[in-house]
Structure formats: C-alpha cells, structure tokens
Amino acid sequence: MGHHSCCNQQKVKRGLWSPEEDEKLIRYITTHGYGCWSEVPEKAGLQRCGKSCRLRWINYLRPDIRRGRFTPEEEKLIISLHGVVGNRWAHIASHLPGRTDNEIKNYWNSWIKKKIRKPSSLSSAPPTNNASSLTNSVDHSSHHHFSYNYTNSNQLLDHHHHFGGNNNNNQDNLTPKQQPLHHHQESLFSSTYPLFMFDTSSLDATTTTCSTTTDNNTLRVDHIFQDANVGLSSETWNLTHHNHNQQVHHQPLARPSATAFTVAVGLDATNYLPPLIENVESMVPVEVQSCSMEDVGDAATLECLQLQRHQDHEQLNAWVESTNVHQQCPSFLFWDNVVDAQIGGGQEELAPNSSSNKANTLSPFPL
DNA sequence: AAAGGCCTCAACCGCAAGGTA
DNA sequence: TTACCTTGCGGTTGAGGCCTT
Numbered sequence A: 001m002g003h004h005s006c007c008n009q010q011k012v013k014r015g016l017w018s019p020e021e022d023e024k025l026i027r028y029i030t031t032h033g034y035g036c037w038s039e040v041p042e043k044a045g046l047q048r049c050g051k052s053c054r055l056r057w058i059n060y061l062r063p064d065i066r067r068g069r070f071t072p073e074e075e076k077l078i079i080s081l082h083g084v085v086g087n088r089w090a091h092i093a094s095h096l097p098g099r100t101d102n103e104i105k106n107y108w109n110s111w112i113k114k115k116i117r118k119p120s121s122l123s124s125a126p127p128t129n130n131a132s133s134l135t136n137s138v139d140h141s142s143h144h145h146f147s148y149n150y151t152n153s154n155q156l157l158d159h160h161h162h163f164g165g166n167n168n169n170n171q172d173n174l175t176p177k178q179q180p181l182h183h184h185q186e187s188l189f190s191s192t193y194p195l196f197m198f199d200t201s202s203l204d205a206t207t208t209t210c211s212t213t214t215d216n217n218t219l220r221v222d223h224i225f226q227d228a229n230v231g232l233s234s235e236t237w238n239l240t241h242h243n244h245n246q247q248v249h250h251q252p253l254a255r256p257s258a259t260a261f262t263v264a265v266g267l268d269a270t271n272y273l274p275p276l277i278e279n280v281e282s283m284v285p286v287e288v289q290s291c292s293m294e295d296v297g298d299a300a301t302l303e304c305l306q307l308q309r310h311q312d313h314e315q316l317n318a319w320v321e322s323t324n325v326h327q328q329c330p331s332f333l334f335w336d337n338v339v340d341a342q343i344g345g346g347q348e349e350l351a352p353n354s355s356s357n358k359a360n361t362l363s364p365f366p367l
Numbered sequence B: 001a002a003a004g005g006c007c008t009c010a011a012c013c014g015c016a017a018g019g020t021a
Numbered sequence C: 001t002t003a004c005c006t007t008g009c010g011g012t013t014g015a016g017g018c019c020t021t
Helices: A019-032 A037-044 A050-061 A072-085 A089-093 A101-116 A131-142 A181-188 A239-247 A274-290 A297-309 A313-323 A338-343
Strands: A147-150 A195-199 A219-222 A263-265 A332-335
Touching (some): A019 A037, A019 A050, A037 A050, A072 A101, A089 A101
Antiparallel strands (some): A147 A219, A195 A263
C-alpha cells in the first residue's frame, strides 16, 4: 500500500493513536500551534506523518470538538445541507460547530444503511432498489452533479425538481411506483420555497428532467435545491464576493453536460446559513458568463437577486423588462414556487423558449 | 455462552488545489 | 512555466464493540 510523500519514512507509525501520542500532540499544538503539519511530528516527538497528526487533531483532539450523538436539529440540518451540497462533508460540517466532516460523513453513511435496511419505515411504495443503487446515488452527488437516484427511502427522498424543456419526461411518464414521489416531497418541504433563476439553454430531455432512464425503477432527478431553510442575506451578497467567486474554483452544480443551475435564492433570511451563501454566490458567475449577459452585468444580477430575495415580483418583473434580459439571454428562466408546482403535480410543460416572453418572466412555475 | 453478522468510527488513501521556489 | 510541497477533501477500510441467534 502506498504512502504519502510526507509519510514515506520507515519509522512512521500507523493505526490507532495511543493516549501518550495524543498527549504529545496536544501539548505541542497548544504550545506551538500547527503552522506546518509536516513539521509537527518531528517537533512533537511523534512517529507519525504530518497528515496523520493533522487528522488526529482536527477530528479528535482539538478543544472545540463536539462529540456524542447528533441532535435532531443537527440531523435535520445535515439532511437539508446534504440535499443542497451533496457529499461535501466539510461544507456541511461548517454549519455544525464542533462537528467534523468525518463524523458527519460517518453518520450519514450509517444513516443511509440504516434507512435502507428498514424498508418498513419507508414509503408505501415497495422497495425496488437495493443498496447498490443508493450507493450510486451518493457517488453522483459526490461529484457535485446533484443527480440523485431516489430510492424508496422516505428519508432519502431529497426534495428535487425537474426542469423540463420537454414534458415528455415529466411525471406523466412515471410509473405508478414512481409517482408517489411527490408525496414525499410534500412532506419534506416547508412552506418557504427558494426561487430559481437558471439557464435552460443547455438543457435537454435526458439531462434535465425527471426521467426513468436509470437502473430499474429508480427515479433519477437533477436535484437543485431541496430545503427551504436556506436563505440569502443581502448583506453578504456583494460584488466583492461575486468577483472573488469568479476566480475561485466552482463546483459544478449540474452534470457537465448541463450547466443549468445557477442561482438559488432563498426567501427566508431568518434561516440564513452563511456558508450556503458562498455556494449560491459561486453559482452566479458561471451563468452570467455562460449567458453572455455582459450588458446586464454583475450589478444587475445582484439587483435581480435581491429583488428575488424580497419576493418583490413586481419589481423583479420590471427589472426583467428593463434589462431586456429576455433578448440578451432568452434561455434564462425565472420562477418561484417551483417546488410548489412540482409537489402539486407539476405536469405542465416548462417552456423556457416559448413564443411568449412572458414565459420567461417571473411568474409562478409552471407557466 | 459462543459465534457470526452488523454497526460505528477512527484512520488511511488518493486526488486535487493552492502556494512557492 | 514547471516541479515540488503542503493542505484539504471525500471515499474507503478495518478494528472493535454491539447485537442477534
């Protein structure tokens, strides 16, 4: 088994840490800090690699670590966040003070297994998927594709929405086994729904819709946004961040073939979760760039988002009209209550490029 | 009581990104 | 520009404890 470059010394110890090692590491870190982890083992008198020391400290020894069972609140938050960011455990952990990504990851994996093995607690639909299909779904999300294979697990039925340029792939085509999905959605959504603005130009039937193309009866859906307890603080939304995020690495939010999902703005500022804002912010420049909305510009995008956040549909419609966003980017689509529409049936066609510009203006989905 | 399966979680591995010389 | 190093992240493994039969 290969070793890391930092761990290729013969004397490096592996495996569980002894109390003595812990004590050495704690003593060293508390007195010297950990400027360079690669130097820590030597200076602390440990026969470990720096990486191992770092992991031990971060996941176990640091003083602000919080151990013990997850509270229901934490659990809810994890579920919600996982639906938003997928397997980005570090990101999720940033919302849970004292919890580590490793802990959350372990918890999630255990939780998944537990739910899989308890089909009786799941939906009325008979189980049609096994653990492997679920594992696949997790793998998808780990690549930040937000492509979830929804099993019959009620717990795992993350809220999701489909984006249709083609209603042939909508719910009408679902088998009876798949249709109860909306029931789960309803139970999992709260009353406040996020609002979306995204580019539908690159969408196609195979990548954007609620389809039945995957293994067995699994429903594969591009997951955009699932939890309503996600808000955007206007204070945090500024062009500085925006510009910054244009330079940083963007995690793709859709499959590479469909750079569809751009802006998700929560409406409930009271449930503001700071790190998610970063996520939201990071989505915007991608679309701004891809849509060639130079004339609309960053400031206008900001304005748009803020209007969305305040649910000021009238002003937002005015904004849409004034900026000629439809002409410049006809594939942009705005809507709110997308979730509501999906829950409520959502069988209407989504027509981002319909003859009427109204179809692209801000109006409840479906249009 | 014993054995086997299951579950939890600490730790490791590989990879990618960022920094720097 | 490139190579190397460090750090951080997510996936995976495996030891040990717990549970079931």
